[in-house]
Amino acid sequence: MILKVASVDLPVDEELSIVKNRIQPDKLTGKEKRMSIVTGIHGDELEGQYVCYELVRRLEEDKSNLKGIVDVYPAINPLGIDTIQRGIPGFDLDMNRIFPGSKDGSMAEYFASKTVEDIKGSNLAMDIHASNIFLQEIPQIRINEISKDTLLPFARRANIDFIWVHSAATVLESTLAYSLNSVGTPTLVVEMGVGMRITKSYCDQLTDGIFVLLKDLGIWTGDVIEPKKSIESTDGSVHFLNAASSGIFVPEADHWMNVKIGEHIGDIVEPLTGKILQKIFSPCNGVIFTLREYPVVYEGSLVGRILERS
Amino acid sequence: MKKKTIFTMNSIYRDDFRITGYEFGSGEKSACIVGSTRGNEVQQVYICSQLVKHLKKLEAAGCIKKGKSILIIPTANHFSMNIGKRFWVSDNTDINRMFPGYNLGETTQRIAAGLFEKIQHYEYGIQFTSNYLSGVYIPHVRMMETGYETPELAMKFGLPYTVLRKPRPYDTTTLNYNWQIWETRAFSIYACETDYVENMTAEMCIEAVLRFLKETDLIDCETSDVPFPPKQISESQLVSVKASKAGILKRKVRIYDYVREGEVIAEVIDPYEGEVLEKIKSGVSGNVFFYNDNPLITANTIVFRIVPE
Numbered sequence: 001m002i003l004k005v006a007s008v009d010l011p012v013d014e015e016l017s018i019v020k021n022r023i024q025p026d027k028l029t030g031k032e033k034r035m036s037i038v039t040g041i042h043g044d045e046l047e048g049q050y051v052c053y054e055l056v057r058r059l060e061e062d063k064s065n066l067k068g069i070v071d072v073y074p075a076i077n078p079l080g081i082d083t084i085q086r087g088i089p090g091f092d093l094d095m096n097r098i099f100p101g102s103k104d105g106s107m108a109e110y111f112a113s114k115t116v117e118d119i120k121g122s123n124l125a126m127d128i129h130a131s132n133i134f135l136q137e138i139p140q141i142r143i144n145e146i147s148k149d150t151l152l153p154f155a156r157r158a159n160i161d162f163i164w165v166h167s168a169a170t171v172l173e174s175t176l177a178y179s180l181n182s183v184g185t186p187t188l189v190v191e192m193g194v195g196m197r198i199t200k201s202y203c204d205q206l207t208d209g210i211f212v213l214l215k216d217l218g219i220w221t222g223d224v225i226e227p228k229k230s231i232e233s234t235d236g237s238v239h240f241l242n243a244a245s246s247g248i249f250v251p252e253a254d255h256w257m258n259v260k261i262g263e264h265i266g267d268i269v270e271p272l273t274g275k276i277l278q279k280i281f282s283p284c285n286g287v288i289f290t291l292r293e294y295p296v297v298y299e300g301s302l303v304g305r306i307l308e309r310s
Numbered sequence: 311m312k313k314k315t316i317f318t319m320n321s322i323y324r325d326d327f328r329i330t331g332y333e334f335g336s337g338e339k340s341a342c343i344v345g346s347t348r349g350n351e352v353q354q355v356y357i358c359s360q361l362v363k364h365l366k367k368l369e370a371a372g373c374i375k376k377g378k379s380i381l382i383i384p385t386a387n388h389f390s391m392n393i394g395k396r397f398w399v400s401d402n403t404d405i406n407r408m409f410p411g412y413n414l415g416e417t418t419q420r421i422a423a424g425l426f427e428k429i430q431h432y433e434y435g436i437q438f439t440s441n442y443l444s445g446v447y448i449p450h451v452r453m454m455e456t457g458y459e460t461p462e463l464a465m466k467f468g469l470p471y472t473v474l475r476k477p478r479p480y481d482t483t484t485l486n487y488n489w490q491i492w493e494t495r496a497f498s499i500y501a502c503e504t505d506y507v508e509n510m511t512a513e514m515c516i517e518a519v520l521r522f523l524k525e526t527d528l529i530d531c532e533t534s535d536v537p538f539p540p541k542q543i544s545e546s547q548l549v550s551v552k553a554s555k556a557g558i559l560k561r562k563v564r565i566y567d568y569v570r571e572g573e574v575i576a577e578v579i580d581p582y583e584g585e586v587l588e589k590i591k592s593g594v595s596g597n598v599f600f601y602n603d604n605p606l607i608t609a610n611t612i613v614f615r616i617v618p619e
């Protein structure tokens with residue numbers, strides 16, 4: 001059932017809407033649990049598009065096993081996705097920095113507030129992101145440390161590779177996940193893959209994980225996989241690798257690869273002179289969970305993140 | 311005057327990225343003035359260039375007070391200016407949302423850190439900036455209520471209004487907020503226009519900064535009298551007037567104009583058939599403080615902000 005979450009008239013002959021697909025059993029008892037899957041807040045992150053497709057396809061294919069409600073929101077920022085932009089065209093702020101929004105605010109703030117209102121009350125929500133066009137991420141869930149007690153048990157069932165519990169920061173108080181978590185709707189933030197691409201294997205992996213969560217919640221009675229055991233950031237510290245010079249980054253190591261201290265991660269080179277400007281080595285023994293995808297770097301650009309492990 | 315390079319970074323396809331500052335006088339770090347941090351803040355860089363010109367003359371005439379130094383940085387983002395982009399050239403991040411910065415972090419965090427290191431510890435910090443609501447404002451001073459704000463000092467600019475606002479989470483990474491937290495008395499000045507130079511309001515802002523520097527005893531110079539006493543308001547007092555329909559917007563009033571409650575101050579026109587879809591009325595009597603300058607309007611968008619009588 002396709003439902004309109006919010007809509008607004010654009011200047012010339014067009015209505016812009018956020019829509020969702022509500023998938024539920026044909027007969028309702030009124031006691032159904034609900035899980036919401038949200039994506040497309042950032043218009044350049046597309047991995048969630050395939051997850052939504054695959055999730056809806058599988059649910060519709062075997063609806064007799066559906067005992068609860070699944071709400072799927074593929075595009076919270078439809079104009080961004082349509083126009084290949086991360087943000088909302090013509091609006092300065094990152095959409096994930098304006099939650100919980102406001103009913104009386106601008107179009108973006110209005111959409112933000114309607115989105116929160118609509119998802120609120122779900123037994124579990126998941127906001128799927130896909131890094132950005134610069135960095136490749138392994139399937140991971142990021143958790144603000146203030147909500148780790150509520151979220152870790154869910155995250156461990158999501159069939160993802162890595163759980164990153166990060167410290168609280170004031171700016172993150174305006175994300176969708178923070179807003180929902182603070183009104184008592186447990187919300188997981190997934191980051192995986194890379195911007196402007198679909199990494200099908202990651203999408204299938206996460207979809208399998210969503211079915212595990214649905215089954216745990218009593219929404220799904222079909223067969224599910226045994227979720228993989230995630231590595232957790234509390235197991236070791238996270239090291240950031242930033243470019244010391246502007247240039248072209250050429251990776252030597254592979255994404256999601258174990259590395260030893262001093263191992264060669266990649267080089268920053270200069271095409272004009274044929275020189276290596278910086279050789280990048282691992283500062284620790286660990287695993288590369290973020291690796292730069294987009295070659296052009298400025299001084300400071302992130303080239304990778306390594307989780308230290310012994 | 312000393313022309314200084316505040317920060318540099320190399321680029322492999324372009325000239326080096328440089329932030330340039332102009333220092334007048336010497337001694338105590340008294341006032342720092344920062345122009346554009348975004349590439350479209352053209353009015354802001356223009357105002358700073360004129361201030362550099364004025365202070366050059368004042369310094370030559372011995373009019374900078376002894377033991378006081380004033381630093382002017384016309385822009386912290388000329389790379390974006392040169393390519394007609396508002397945010398950072400490669401990753402589209404906003405330098406004004408990266409403070410206090412981090413010198414081992416991402417590119418714009420490093421730029422913010424490099425800049426902040428050099429502009430910290432001034433007694434007064436003045437930033438020419440622009441808002442995410444694009445449009446035209448009455449020139450005003452804006453301060454965030456951090457507990458360190460000093461609205462009485464803001465009155466010394468003599469601009470028509472000082473607006474106080476409660477910071478939201480995303481404000482905590484702006485230059486203004488961080489200046490205040492690190493004990494600089496910080497003021498953001500909204501100079502009416504952003505994307506192009508508007509002479510009259512630019513002159514007003516230049517005069518306001520000179521007046522402030524004179525009133526705080528940093529320079530000696532002639533300034534004109536303030537035509538009417540500045541008013542202090544909080545952002546929540548401003549009354550928004552919205553369009554409920556979408557279409558082509560025809561405004562009937564400008565900034566400063568006095569409007570009466572119930573007066574029709576704009577119309578929304580059907581873009582295909584030319585009919586008036588909506589007559590937009592002011593909900594209060596007062597002066598127009600802001601108008602949206604976009605001729606195409608989305609439904610439920612703020613068109614005006616009015617200072618009630």
Ligand SMILES: [Zn+2]
Pocket residue numbers: 041042045129130131
């Ligand atoms: Zn994202």
